Amino acid sequence: MAANLHDIATSGEVVIQGATIHYQGPNGPVQVLSATDLTLSSGSFTALIGPSGCGKSTLLNAIAGFVRPSGGTIRVDGRPVTGPSPEVGVVFQQYALFPWFTARGNIEFALKRFGLSRAERREAALEALAEVGLHGRAETYPGQLSGGMKQRVALARTLASKPKVLLMDEPFGALDAQTRVSMHELLLRVMDAHRSTVLFVTHDVDEGLVLADRAHVMSATPGRIIDTLELGERRNRSVDKVDTAYIANRNRIMGLLRHREDEPAAALPRRATA
Amino acid sequence: MTISLAQSDLAQSGLAQVGRTLLSIGGVVAVWWLIAASGLVNPDLFPTPDAVWLAAMDLYQEGILLSDMGTSLTRAAIGFLIGAIGGVLVGLLTARTRVIGFALNPLLTLLRPIPAIALVPLAIVWFGIGEGSKYFVIAYTVFLAVWLNTHHGTSSVANTYIRASRSLGASTPREFFEVVVPAAAPHIVAGLRMGAALAFLSLVAAELSGASSGIGFRIQEARQFIQTDRMFVGLIELGLLGAALDLFFVSLSRRLVHWEHL
Ligand SMILES: Nc1ncnc2c1ncn2[C@@H]1O[C@H](COP(=O)(O)OP(=O)(O)OP(=O)(O)O)[C@@H](O)[C@H]1O
Ligand SMILES: [Mg+2]
Numbered sequence: 027m028a029a030n031l032h033d034i035a036t037s038g039e040v041v042i043q044g045a046t047i048h049y050q051g052p053n054g055p056v057q058v059l060s061a062t063d064l065t066l067s068s069g070s071f072t073a074l075i076g077p078s079g080c081g082k083s084t085l086l087n088a089i090a091g092f093v094r095p096s097g098g099t100i101r102v103d104g105r106p107v108t109g110p111s112p113e114v115g116v117v118f119q120q121y122a123l124f125p126w127f128t129a130r131g132n133i134e135f136a137l138k139r140f141g142l143s144r145a146e147r148r149e150a151a152l153e154a155l156a157e158v159g160l161h162g163r164a165e166t167y168p169g170q171l172s173g174g175m176k177q178r179v180a181l182a183r184t185l186a187s188k189p190k191v192l193l194m195d196e197p198f199g200a201l202d203a204q205t206r207v208s209m210h211e212l213l214l215r216v217m218d219a220h221r222s223t224v225l226f227v228t229h230d231v232d233e234g235l236v237l238a239d240r241a242h243v244m245s246a247t248p249g250r251i252i253d254t255l256e257l258g259e260r261r262n263r264s265v266d267k268v269d270t271a272y273i274a275n276r277n278r279i280m281g282l283l284r285h286r287e288d289e290p291a292a293a294l295p296r297r298a299t300a
Numbered sequence: 301m302t303i304s305l306a307q308s309d310l311a312q313s314g315l316a317q318v319g320r321t322l323l324s325i326g327g328v329v330a331v332w333w334l335i336a337a338s339g340l341v342n343p344d345l346f347p348t349p350d351a352v353w354l355a356a357m358d359l360y361q362e363g364i365l366l367s368d369m370g371t372s373l374t375r376a377a378i379g380f381l382i383g384a385i386g387g388v389l390v391g392l393l394t395a396r397t398r399v400i401g402f403a404l405n406p407l408l409t410l411l412r413p414i415p416a417i418a419l420v421p422l423a424i425v426w427f428g429i430g431e432g433s434k435y436f437v438i439a440y441t442v443f444l445a446v447w448l449n450t451h452h453g454t455s456s457v458a459n460t461y462i463r464a465s466r467s468l469g470a471s472t473p474r475e476f477f478e479v480v481v482p483a484a485a486p487h488i489v490a491g492l493r494m495g496a497a498l499a500f501l502s503l504v505a506a507e508l509s510g511a512s513s514g515i516g517f518r519i520q521e522a523r524q525f526i527q528t529d530r531m532f533v534g535l536i537e538l539g540l541l542g543a544a545l546d547l548f549f550v551s552l553s554r555r556l557v558h559w560e561h562l
Contacts, residue, residue, distance in 0.1 A: 092463050112469030122464040125559040126482040135478065139469040169562030187468050 037103050038190035038223035040066040040089060044098035047084050047249075058084050060248040061098060066191070071217065071224045073234030073241040077283060081249025082227045086193050089225065090116050102191060112139060115189030115222070119196040121176040123168040129155060129179045130164040136187040154182040157216060174205040178212065185220055192222040198233070210236055231279050235272060243282050253282055347529040352536070355529035364518065369537065372503060372514040375431065379438025380499040384492055387443045391450025391488070392481070408448060416441045416502030417509075424510050434506040441502040442495040449494065453487025454480060486557045493549040500542050515541075 047059035059081045066072050074082050087093040089100055091110040100107045102114060123132050133151040142150065155161050158178040168176055177197055184192065198206045214237065217224060228234050234241050235257060243253040255275050329349050335341060336348040343351070359365040394400040416437050423433035457480050465479045507516025515534050522530035554561050 090463070090467055092467075110463060110466035112467065114467060116463065116467045118460050118464065120460055122460040124461065124464075124479065124482070125562075126485070126557075135465075135470070136468045138474065167559050167562055169559055183468070 037068060038066075039068045039103055040064075040191055040223060040225070041101045041104075042089070042098070043101075045085075045088060045095040045100055046097040047081070047088055047093060048096045049084075055096070057248040059088075059095075060250045062249075062251060064242065064251065066223050066225055068223055069221050070240060071238045072226065073238035074225060074227045074244060075231055075234045075241055075279060075283075076229065076244030076249075077246060078229060080244045080246035082229075082244055083195050084249065085244075086116075086195050086225060086227050089191070090114055090193050112136075112187045113189055114191045114193060115184035115187055117177070117180050117184050117192070117194040117197045119199050121168070121173075121180050123176055123180055123183070125168050128165050128167055129160060129171070132168070132179060133183045133186050136183045139187065150186070154186045155179070157219075158182045158212060172205075173201050174209060177201065177209065181213070181216065185216065185222075189222055192217075192220075192224045193227075194224065195227045196229070197226075199228070199230075206233070213237065231276055231283075234279075235275055241275070241279070243279055245282075253278070255279070344526065345528055347532055351529045352532040355527070356533045356536075359518075359530065359533060365533075365537075368513060368515050368518050369541070372507065372516070373541070375434045375506075375514065376438060376499045376503045378431075379435045379503070380442050380496060382435060383439035383442025383444075383499070384446050384495055386439070387446025387448075387491065387495065388450050388488060390443075391447045391491075392454055392484075394447070395451045395454030395484075396476075396480075404451065408444070411444060412448075415505075416498070417505035419502075420506055420509050423506070429510050433510065434503070437506045438499050438502045441498045445495045445498050446488070446491040449487045449491025450484065453484035453491075456487075457483040486553075486560050489549075489553045489557055493546065493553065496545050496549055497542065500538070500545065504538065 042062060042064040044061045044063060045059065046057065046061050048055035048057050050056075062085065064085075074085065076082050084093060088095050089102075089107065091107045091114065107114070123129075124135065127135060130148070130151045133154050134147050137147045137150055140147075152161060152164055155164055158181060160175060160178055160182070163171065163175065163179075168179065171179065181197070198209050201209060210233070224238075226234065226237055239257055241255045241257060242251045243255070244250065245252045255278065257275060258271070333349055336343060336346055347355075356365065359368075394404055419437050419440060420433070423436045427433040427436050461479050461483055462475065465475045470478065503514075504516040507514040508520050511517040511520075515537050519531050519534035522528070522534070
């Protein structure tokens with residue numbers, strides 16, 4: 027048990043140094059992420075907040091190994107990211123559940139890398155579904171599940187592959203406000219048990235503030251981190267408790283986002299010289 | 301509760317479907333009868349429904365009706381199987397090989413407009429007047445349709461599925477068999493359905509020239525004796541068999557890619 031805790035405490039650290047990312051545009055490469063330094067310490071919960079198109083998904087996809095940075099380094103526990111790996115799990119906004127598998131089948135897909143017996147795998151999949159409150163839906167196909175249920179299965183599937191880092195790209199963006207709040211509670215509860223390092227991308231400021239220990243605010247053209255807020259221990263906050271620090275943080279981020287939106291002219295010359 | 305409701309809905313819509321089909325067939329026969337009986341058309345050229353029925357009974361008693369059907373269906377089935385298996389295998393291969401993908405479109409643009417009937421003379425020269433030339437023509441048209449659909453389905457698998465699969469630690473073979481193939485399956489099945497319809501069309505093309513049995517041959521034979529009633533029998537057979545085949549593929553698709561129908 028002690029060895030286990032030690033393991034968890036020293037793994038899942040993401041260190042990004044000077045990472046830049048370019049996409050191929052019609053007139054040559056376009057920079058979508060300017061040199062970015064970012065550290066996600068082991069077991070932390072970090073929110074990445076920013077307006078649409080500022081490069082949040084791009085940065086997340088680079089950590090996931092889906093997109094190759096054109097410069098700089100991204101390391102997970104000291105090893106450079108060279109491609110997708112089960113060490114770094116991803117929960118997508120569009121769920122990305124396989125519609126041809128049942129809920130259980132989707133989770134078993136993630137479990138197959140552990141070489142369990144068929145019965146063990148089935149057992150583990152049912153446990154994972156129970157953890158997200160869907161034990162009764164094991165044999166249901168994703169097409170028959172609601173958006174919130176789909177995302178719970180997706181979370182259970184990703185966690186089933188035991189990632190050290192969990193990347194979530196606007197996972198609740200398509201859900202209604204009420205479902206979203208219950209998903210926040212579920213996520214915090216489940217992550218207390220799993221203790222992966224989490225990077226949570228959102229453009230919903232409140233969502234970021236409720237969930238994370240630390241928030242980075244991004245701005246566009248080219249994408250970069252413009253501010254970092256320490257939100258304190260997650261354990262001391264709860265979804266329905268709003269204090270003055272919360273409001274101060276909220277105002278600060280809203281101010282940053284609004285400020286950028288008001289000055290499109292400031293961004294234009296910068297792009298012209300890039 | 302909801303499931304039993306859905307089932308009774310299904311049964312009801314199934315019954316309604318049968319009712320509508322019977323009604324529309326009855327309507328067609330009634331109009332046909334009226335036209336034939338009106339005296340406006342020559343009954344030798346445009347037979348009445350009862351004349352066609354009698355011709356069908358004749359053919360049945362001669363043992364030709366069923367043996368023609370058997371011959372034609374066997375040809376279509378063998379040609380279809382060769383073309384479909386080839387089309388799926390080649391389609392999966394070309395979709396996974398980038399270089400072939402580039403060369404594929406111009407090739408298909410050239411091949412697709414060639415109608416099956418234009419291939420029949422060449423097929424006869426290559427494979428003789430026997431079954432070989434029929435299999436070839438049918439297999440070729442089926443192959444093209446199935447290849448195209450399989451290639452398209454396999455090369456347009458949503459990127460998030462591939463990303464999800466890889467970041468869940470799936471090996472390349474597992475990604476192929478558990479993600480790429482099922483994701484492409486709806487396109488593959490649509491290709492098979494289209495291939496079955498094409499198998500039927502090219503079957504008739506192959507039988508109309510250079511055959512001594514089968515439904516297409518029987519229609520051609522009837523032309524020499526101006527037996528329009530027998531021609532009608534052949535045409536109706538083709539219509540019924542084609543429709544049955546399509547229904548079969550629709551229900552196959554509901555089974556094979558059931559998640560598409562949720
Ligand atoms: N595959 C791509 N090829 C070219 N440009 C891209 C590609 N993907 C994203 N971009 C561009 O990169 C920029 C950042 O995109 P990204 O998807 O990272 O933004 P985002 O912050 O996630 O936005 P949103 O909140 O809308 O999801 C955008 O200007 C977008 O147009
Ligand atoms: Mg995004």
